[in-house]
Amino acid sequence: MTKGTRLGVFFSLLAIGMTLASLAGAAEPQAWHLNFQDAASPVMERIDGFHDLLLIIITAISxxxxxxxVYVMWRYNEKRNPNPSKTSHHTLIEVIWTVVPVLILLVIVVPSMRLLYYSETVEEAEMTIKATGHQWYWSYQYPDHGEFGFDAYMIPEEDLQPGQKRLLDTDNYVVLPVDTTVRIQVTAGDVLHSFAVPAFGVKKDAVPGRLNETWVKIDPKYAGTTFYGQCSEICGTGHAYMPIAIKAVTKAEFAAWVEEAKNTFASDESAPASKAVQLAGRSE
Ligand SMILES: [Cu+2]
Structure with a gap:
């Protein structure tokens, strides 16, 4: 390789690296996306922080x-150290290599448990939505806004409009206001599912007969952004085809959407509750 070629390769790699770095961290999924999606909720911000702490710890350990x-290979190889020591116990070192890992684990477990508690505790929710997993779609209810609800099915590949995301976009979006503490209740109508939205730091098991809850408060700068998630508990052949699409809007837009949605969805005979019953009896 000539010097010129080597330089060329170096700069190409640098360019690729910079492109990847610029793609890392975006609110929506991107091609070649690295790292987490940008945090859109307080829980995800703390998960990012916890991840950074762990990264420092594991890097230091490694x-x-x-x-x-490397030191042992250099210092105690056969040439440098022809007569190896016969020591088999050393109390002080054994205490150190037991106590230090315990201390490291304690440093990790405290923020970890605090974060878990923070993500589970819904304080003063301003509104509630309920997400119910089914084979293989999600249905949503807005109990605080007139009990309307709807189902959200993935848009099949052949029906995708330009700009819609394959395997991620749904026919109905969940619409949520920004800057509002939203309690998300999660359950399932048939088998285990899991409601997961990476930008919110949410991954909650959907268990039939059990109501789990978590919360989200979307940062106001994300008004107009669509967030995507997927079922994260293998739930049958359609597991990969029940995405979650959530549109964040301003409070005023949300109020307007609620009025519209009440008309669109409330009069629907196949409201989620009855539809779920129908579907439960249907062999998929
Ligand atoms: Cu599922």
Whole structure:
């Protein structure tokens, strides 16, 4: 390889790296996306922070172990150290290598449990939505806004409009206001599912006969953004085809949407409750 070619390769790699770095961190999924999606809720912000803490800890551990290995290979190889020590116990070192990992785990477990508690505790929710997993779609209810509800099915590949995302877009979007604490109740109508939206830091099991809950408060700067998620509990052959699409809007837009949605969905005979019953008896 000539010097010129090497430089060319170097700059190409640099360009690829910079492109990838610029794609890392975006509110919506992107091609070649690296790292997490941008945090759109307080829970996800804390998950990001916790992830960064863990990254520092595991990097330090890995570097330390690597340095020890390299040192041992260099210092105690056969040439440099022809007569190996016969030591088999060393109380102080054994205490250290037991106590230090315990301390590291304690440093991890405290923020971990706090984060878990934070994500589970819904304080002063301003509104509630209920997501019910079915084979293989989600249905949603808005109990605080006149009990209307609807189903959301994935848009099949052949029906995708330009700009819609394959395997992610749904016929009906969940619409949520920004800057509002929303309690999300999650359950299932048939088998286990899991309601997962990465940008919100939400992944909640949907269990038949059990009501789990979590919450989200979408950052106001994301008004107009659509967030995507997927069922994250293998639930049958259609598991990959029951995405979650959530549109964040301003409070005023949300109020307007509620009025419209009440008319669109409330008069529908196949409201989620009755439709779920019909579907339960239907062999898929
Ligand atoms: Cu599922």
């Amino acid at each position: 570097v330390f172990v690597l340095a020890l290995l």
